[in-house]
Amino acid sequence: MRLRPPLALEIAAARGVAALSRRLGAGGGTTIPGKLLAELDRDAIDRLAARLATGTAVISATNGKTTTTAMAAEILRPRRRLAHNAAGANLVSGVASALLSAGNADLGLFEVDEGALPELMRRLRPRAVCLGNLFRDQLDRYGELELVAERWREAVAALPDGAQLVYNADDPQLAAVSEGHTGSVAFGLDDPRVARPSLQHAADSKYCVHCGTPYDYAAAYIGHLGDYRCPRGDHARPQLAVAARDVSLQGLDRASFLLDTPEGSRRIELGLPGLYNVYNAVAAAGLARALGAELEEIAAGLERFSAAFGRFERIAVGEKRILLLLIKNPAGANEAVRTLVDGGAPQVLLVALNDEIADGRDVSWIWDVDFEPLLPALRALVASGGRAAELALRFRYGGLDEGAIEVEPDLGDALDRGLALTPDGGELVVLPTYTAMLGLQRLLASRGLARPYWERSA
Amino acid sequence: MTAVRVGHLYPDYLNIYADRGNIAVLTRRAAWRGHELEVAALGMGDAVVPGEHDLYYVGGGQDREQLLVAEDLVRKSEALHEAVGGGTAVLAVCGGYQLLGRGYRGFHGEDMPGIGLLPLETVAGERRMIGDVLLECELEAGEKQTLAGFENHAGRTQLDPGSEPLGRVLAGFGNDGESGFEGCRSGRVIGTYLHGPLLPRNPWLADWLLAQALAHRLGTDEAPQLEPLPDELEHRAHEVSAARARSRGGRF
Incomplete structure (x- = not known):
């Protein structure tokens, strides 16, 4: 029989290691305490998460998860006390570390590595999940895109009915993954003027998830993200609930767009460049909305935001x-x-x-x-x-x-x-x-x- | 100037490990010698006309894409056999390599047909073989060369007895993680798991393929000698990649 040490004792031990790591100059101590906790007792993560009064929300994507999570944090911060893995430590150990240093937080907001998402969804039992995109990335580490999508599909199917699922409907793979959950919320882009003239070389999910026929794209924005339709009628982009329209890209400094939600529309002036940050902003808006933020709070948070670390x-x-x-x-x-x-x-x-x-x-x-x-x-x-x-x-x-x-x-x-x-x-x-x-x-x-x-x- | 004609099979489907890098290397290295590489895409439903190309290139894809092209490739099989019989060269990488064998037996029984251009079969294994690889090759008698790349495959490829591997594994898994061999060579046809992509850091193989393609173009048995290039950056990249394979190449 394995004896389980008291949670408080584990927390104290793990926090001590974090302080030591910083004093030794070994780094920010952003994952070491979590690694120790995960070693001591992996289930402690479940119990720590359960202490957060209003639950947790997780964000995963190949690209943009750090920025999207930081944007959502900026929107939510005025009204919520957040536990947030802001330094980008997004494996089980990193989330455990953020939970350890959560203090009096009432909401957990975590970016999660694509490979770690299924385990963390099982342990954290999040009230909201945001799925941003799936691109080919580090095939030596994650395996093929289809395998990651398959594991996400299983995790989504296991979500309880009451959980909110916010997903990028411009990604055919994610639209298919999200079919397994009722009441999911689709977000995406709707402005063919900022579309690419054709699909990029590195586009991944460009064949119908159901029948394998190449999709027709009314607009292709980034990689395979866009407004797609199977010519045989087997699959098409779902109706967007939260959308960015009338996008204006202003060089290396700014971007702006009209944020369209069921509650109304609002022009957003973003202090970040590029279409990918427009995607990050719509994802953050969709998630914050699912967590109860109002349109004015969302707009104010996005406009206050400046770049996440190193991005x-x-x-x-x-x-x-x-x-x-x-x-x-x-x-x-x-x-x-x-x-x-x-x-x-x-x-x-x-x-x-x-x-x-x-x-x-x-x-x-x-x-x-x-x-x-x-x-x-x-x-x-x-x-x-x-x-x-x-x-x-x-x-x-x-x-x-x-x-x-x-x-x-x-x-x-x-x-x-x-x-x-x-x-x-x-x-x-x-x-x-x-x-x-x-x-x-x-x-x-x-x-x-x-x-x-x-x-x-x- | 001679125009070397390349038929790139399924570039829209089989492109997962930066296969266009291999094409870019062939194109520039031909141009630096005063030749032009004409690359034609051969996609789903496109006819292969024997003799029309001097070199075929087949890249790697995810399982799903590979399955989508497998049936179409079978329809091109007869023409490809005839072309290779007439001296056309072939480079097939990863998934493309598997498709040139007799077939692929999946882990859950889902089978994929091949075209039998190379004397081999592939069976899915439980663990993927992922990591840096280093081979020693001797495509021309007495000329030993090393080939450095990266492998990422679940398939275990078995060569028929007496057939010729591309090289001996110095570090890494190779065809099946056991035999100590990697890839397959049959005349002017080369199949390998090595990507990374393969040719930028192994310029000698790029030149060997160009020479074979030129031989087909010129209708000679003997491949022409290409003017040597300095290749300083290529050798530095090869050295780093070879060192990675020696220090961290995969093994069971």
């Missing part, structure tokens, strides 16, 4: 600036490229490609990204990270002159080189993969240019 950041370095945009898979990187090109394509670019587990060990995805729109304006590329040479090859075979490419695997050397190539008053655009982004954050913090992430994400 989009500008840092001043003397007379120059660094613009940091995380890339991690083809769909996300394509949107980063589109946003850069819309705002004026950079002349100097630093791309840092790592191949740790959190980045994906298989780096083939960089060949699925459409980097080509950046090439005409690009005068110098600094390729960095553990797979710098591979990244350099991607640009060279894409058509960039070999003389314009420098390979600097070390992040510090690459940053120095990139800044040296950037004229005064200019901007160095940096596209790092996940662990390269963490490395750059550490580097910038050690140079006194940015605060460490665990201080900023609170």
